[in-house]
Amino acid sequence: MRSRPLIGRAAAALVVAAVGFTAGAAAAYHWLGSAAATAALRHDIGPWQTMKDGAGFTDAFYIAQIARIGPFPNPPGEALYFLAHDDSSGAALQAHKTYRVCGQPLPARFWSIAAYDAAGTFFANEARRSSYTNGNVAMDAQGRFCITIGPQGNGNWLPTTGEGKVQLLLRLYQPAADIWPSLTAQTVPSIVEVKP
Amino acid sequence: MSRRWPLALAALLLVSAAVGYHAMIWYVPHAVMQKAYARFTPANHWVHADVLSGSKGSWVPLGNPDIVASRAAYDLSQGPLLLTGSASPDTYWSLTIYDGRTVHFYLVNGETLAGQPYRIALVQAGDAAAIARARAIGATLVESPTARGYLMQRTFVTPSTDFAALKPVREAAVIVPLR
Numbered sequence: 001m002r003s004r005p006l007i008g009r010a011a012a013a014l015v016v017a018a019v020g021f022t023a024g025a026a027a028a029y030h031w032l033g034s035a036a037a038t039a040a041l042r043h044d045i046g047p048w049q050t051m052k053d054g055a056g057f058t059d060a061f062y063i064a065q066i067a068r069i070g071p072f073p074n075p076p077g078e079a080l081y082f083l084a085h086d087d088s089s090g091a092a093l094q095a096h097k098t099y100r101v102c103g104q105p106l107p108a109r110f111w112s113i114a115a116y117d118a119a120g121t122f123f124a125n126e127a128r129r130s131s132y133t134n135g136n137v138a139m140d141a142q143g144r145f146c147i148t149i150g151p152q153g154n155g156n157w158l159p160t161t162g163e164g165k166v167q168l169l170l171r172l173y174q175p176a177a178d179i180w181p182s183l184t185a186q187t188v189p190s191i192v193e194v195k196p
Numbered sequence: 197m198s199r200r201w202p203l204a205l206a207a208l209l210l211v212s213a214a215v216g217y218h219a220m221i222w223y224v225p226h227a228v229m230q231k232a233y234a235r236f237t238p239a240n241h242w243v244h245a246d247v248l249s250g251s252k253g254s255w256v257p258l259g260n261p262d263i264v265a266s267r268a269a270y271d272l273s274q275g276p277l278l279l280t281g282s283a284s285p286d287t288y289w290s291l292t293i294y295d296g297r298t299v300h301f302y303l304v305n306g307e308t309l310a311g312q313p314y315r316i317a318l319v320q321a322g323d324a325a326a327i328a329r330a331r332a333i334g335a336t337l338v339e340s341p342t343a344r345g346y347l348m349q350r351t352f353v354t355p356s357t358d359f360a361a362l363k364p365v366r367e368a369a370v371i372v373p374l375r
Contacts (some may be wrong), residue, residue: 017212021212029214
């Protein structure tokens with residue numbers, strides 16, 4: 001007579017365990033990709049976010065974060081990565097808007113700025129252009145560069161499509177040994193929305 | 197018993213959520229590696245991208261559109277490996293080795309090589325016989341924390357990059373058993 005309640009309770013326990021496991025896994029996946037989760041390991045320099053030198057690289061959570069966001073980076077001594085989700089005023093970058101990314105040459109042997117959609121994939125465009133590097137970006141007479149990010153543009157232009165969010169990734173390969181003091185909100189590239 | 201039952205279910209919910217949370221943190225890097233093993237098969241064989249990744253998308257989020265990459269999955273379960281090749285000249289080049297959790301544990305770049313070829317014995321950490329063999333042939337000894345992992349050569353491309361000149365350098369890179 002007691003077997004029915006026991007079976008019912010076992011079934012309820014299984015359902016609860018499955019729900020709990022799924023919720024925990026989903027929460028972890030979401031948390032791994034969230035900006036809030038990276039706050040403790042992050043340098044924010046102007047609109048750009050980067051990881052502190054080698055911080056927590058052996059930590060399981062950090063490893064999973066990197067694998068989720070952008071796996072297989074080079075180590076910090078070899079390359080530095082600066083990601084921007086917002087413009088210099090703190091507003092989220094959006095694909096239907098136009099921005100100007102302007103700055104001076106960066107203290108590294110090679111550097112590049114690339115544009116991605118929210119999933120980290122390139123915006124499809126006829127020119128097949130997703131980035132500019134120190135080798136192909138046009139500089140002005142003062143030795144500064146400006147890149148237009150948006151649906152319309154010319155010159156140094158990274159096209160975007162759709163209505164979703166935009167991520168910009170600044171890569172510095174073989175950065176100068178004393179690079180950190182020179183990276184300030186005033187010296188990193190600014191990201192300013194071009195109002196219509 | 198019946199009063200404790202809801203509490204027991206609540207505890208079970210919390211414990212299973214915690215297990216699910218940690219399982220996902222373990223799973224994410226391993227899922228990336230499984231994708232790499234499936235994509236770069238057979239193991240221990242370089243796959244040379246012949247175009248910039250930006251012109252056809254990338255297999256991982258935030259792929260670099262300014263490099264041509266050579267990639268391989270490695271598997272030390274059948275024994276240690278010998279990696280030989282050279283840096284791409286006149287541009288940024290590096291070879292990075294990642295373990296089975298996507299964590300880098302070795303890097304060499306063109307500046308370090310200074311025009312010389314590389315000769316790397318990749319062995320599983322603690323494999324005394326393989327380590328002795330690597331030392332005997334004078335190769336650079338690199339110990340992998342895991343039996344499987346991922347290799348990536350990056351060549352930064354500039355407007356002046358001569359693809360035709362790069363091709364034989366890239367294709368001369370080989371992975372062979374360490375004998």
